Amino acid sequence: MQRQLSSQGTWLSPIQRTKRSQQLRYKAHEANRTLGVQWPPDGNVVKEIKGGLEKAKKWAASLRRAQLSNVDRWVAYNSCVKPALLYPQVPQQCDPEDMAPIQTEVDRIVCHALGLNEHFPRAVLHGSVEGGGMGVPTLWAEALADKAVYFLHHVRRQDEVGRQLSLSMALTQVELGVGVPFFELSYEEWGHLVTPSWAVHLWKACSRVGATLKASEESHWLPPLQTHCDRYIMDLVASSFSKKNSFKIKYCRRYLKVTTLSDLMLHDGSRLYPDVVQCKPLVGRKATYRWPDIPAPTRCCVKAWKRFIGLCFPEQVVEELEGDDWRELPGYSHDLEFFFHPADGDLYRVEAEGAVRYPSISRRANMLRLGMCSLRGDQIVASLPEGGIWVEVERGKKGLVVLCQSLRDEHAVRYHARMVEQEELSKGRAFVIG
Numbered sequence: 001m002q003r004q005l006s007s008q009g010t011w012l013s014p015i016q017r018t019k020r021s022q023q024l025r026y027k028a029h030e031a032n033r034t035l036g037v038q039w040p041p042d043g044n045v046v047k048e049i050k051g052g053l054e055k056a057k058k059w060a061a062s063l064r065r066a067q068l069s070n071v072d073r074w075v076a077y078n079s080c081v082k083p084a085l086l087y088p089q090v091p092q093q094c095d096p097e098d099m100a101p102i103q104t105e106v107d108r109i110v111c112h113a114l115g116l117n118e119h120f121p122r123a124v125l126h127g128s129v130e131g132g133g134m135g136v137p138t139l140w141a142e143a144l145a146d147k148a149v150y151f152l153h154h155v156r157r158q159d160e161v162g163r164q165l166s167l168s169m170a171l172t173q174v175e176l177g178v179g180v181p182f183f184e185l186s187y188e189e190w191g192h193l194v195t196p197s198w199a200v201h202l203w204k205a206c207s208r209v210g211a212t213l214k215a216s217e218e219s220h221w222l223p224p225l226q227t228h229c230d231r232y233i234m235d236l237v238a239s240s241f242s243k244k245n246s247f248k249i250k251y252c253r254r255y256l257k258v259t260t261l262s263d264l265m266l267h268d269g270s271r272l273y274p275d276v277v278q279c280k281p282l283v284g285r286k287a288t289y290r291w292p293d294i295p296a297p298t299r300c301c302v303k304a305w306k307r308f309i310g311l312c313f314p315e316q317v318v319e320e321l322e323g324d325d326w327r328e329l330p331g332y333s334h335d336l337e338f339f340f341h342p343a344d345g346d347l348y349r350v351e352a353e354g355a356v357r358y359p360s361i362s363r364r365a366n367m368l369r370l371g372m373c374s375l376r377g378d379q380i381v382a383s384l385p386e387g388g389i390w391v392e393v394e395r396g397k398k399g400l401v402v403l404c405q406s407l408r409d410e411h412a413v414r415y416h417a418r419m420v421e422q423e424e425l426s427k428g429r430a431f432v433i434g
Contacts, residue, residue: 037088043196045094049102052085056105059084063109073113081109082142089143090150093201096140103139110136144205148213151202155219168199170221174289177234177250177259181220183213192243193234193250223289226262226332227324233260236312241304248304252279252297257287259333261318262326266392267336267406269324272309272316274394274403279305283400284393285334326408339384340370340391340402347373347393347400354380361399370402 026032031040031047038048059081063073085102096103107125108118114134116125126141127133137145154162169182172194176182182190187207194200206213225231233253237246256276258264264276275282279302297305326332339348345360356377363371370391390406 037091039091043093045092045098048088048092049094049098052088052099052102053105055084056081056102056109060105060109063112070113070115073109077106077109077113081106082139085139086143086146089139090146091198093196093198094140094143095205096138099138099140099143106139141209144209147202147205148211151199151213165199166221168197171195171290171292172197172200173221174223174259174291175250175254177223177253178232179222179225179235181215181222183215183220189238192247223259223333224329225327226260226329227321227326229320229324230260230262230327231320233258233264236261237308240311241308245304245307248297248301249308251294251301252305254291254294255279255297256282257285257289257291257334259289261321262324263333264313265318265321266404267390267408268392268404269321269407270317270404272313272318273392277306277309277316282334283395284336284338284391286337287334288331289333328413332408336390336392336406338391338393338400338402339388340405341385341388342370343385343387345371345373347391347402348381348384348388349377350384351380354382355384356380358400368403370404372396372399372401375399 026040028042029040029044029046031038031044038051040047063076068076085106089099107122110125111118111120114136124133125136126138127135129135151165155165156162158166172182175194176185176190177193178185178190182194183203183206185207187204191200191204191207202213223232234246234250237249241249253259256263256279258276264272266273273282279297337349339350339355340346341348345363347358347360348355349358357379358373358375358377360371360373365371375395390409392403392406394401394403
């Protein structure tokens with residue numbers, strides 16, 4: 001559809017040949033009123049703060065002109081002024097510094113209502129009663145309490161808003177890449193690694209006042225450790241790199257869609273996945289977590305990633321995972337897409353229409369590969385051949401290189417058997433002690 005832009009910030013769209021409708025155009029930072037909240041697409045709070053300040057000044061002037069007692073002024077503040085200013089704050093992401101102009105105006109109203117000089121020390125006005133203050137909470141503190149109540153209400157009910165909050169929390173958790181709920185971590189230490197959102201803003205505000213939101217067991221999703229001695233990548237990064245470099249490494253980790261050290265290894269545990277070392281897309285792995293698509297990392301980020309790999313894994317091996325067994329889990333961070341048939345050396349990739357066959361071009365095997373197949377599939381078969389194995393694959397210059405066999409299912413069965421045996425032994429010891 002053709003559009004004609006005008007210089008007044010409007011565009012004309014032809015709906016019918018004889019009639020045109022004129023619609024306004026807004027920029028991403030321009031806020032528009034939606035259900036009492038000034039909310040622009042980019043999330044800035046400039047217009048909302050400006051509107052709140054004008055509202056506070058208007059109320060302050062009205063209360064000064066009115067012939068009210070201090071008690072009536074206090075009632076007016078709590079029943080009219082404060083609710084009007086706090087209502088739009090729940091969806092907003094305001095810091096105390098953002099609300100300082102409004103708070104300055106509100107403090108005058110509060111001081112007059114309490115019979116105090118308007119220059120009364122603010123530290124005493126808002127300080128706790130236990131510390132010798134008057135215990136009048138700031139608007140930001142009241143808004144934080146409202147946000148916490150709003151958050152807990154919807155997350156517990158798991159209604160539409162609760163489900164969206166849970167999804168946002170899961171995205172933040174997988175982006176952070178640690179095994180502790182982010183609400184229990186310090187925002188000052190970890191906040192630079194995550195993308196801003198409403199849940200992240202609540203975490204930042206709670207961390208600022210020393211409050212912690214602890215989730216009940218299994219109500220806050222965490223990416224699981226996948227092998228017996230597995231570790232989270234970001235735990236290793238945070239202890240060895242600066243915030244600037246850890247952000248770059250985190251970006252590469254998001255691009256590769258890896259979370260734990262086991263994701264860096266081949267499925268047989270022999271060495272690092274070659275494409276992981278070079279920070280290239282992992283061929284043959286399909287991520288099961290819902291990672292957001294992001295552009296390829298810059299050279300600076302790739303350089304930081306390679307420095308991390310070289311420093312932590314100089315031999316291209318994760319020593320603590322050598323000979324380690326995969327855990328038995330309902331789901332892993334990724335699934336394999338390629339199925340290898342050793343008898344004829346062909347590769348098969350499972351797709352919706354069937355299995356695409358990639359014919360063998362070299363059956364020469366060594367310690368680093370099981371064979372090589374064509375980069376292009378030649379036919380689609382209805383089912384996978386018998387006697388095949390799931391394999392790790394790397395895209396080479398001449399073809400798809402079959403790197404190794406996946407031992408994940410075999411190890412998971414062995415791990416489950418060992419856990420059952422340990423449980424039976426512990427029950428036997430308890431019986432003997434009893």
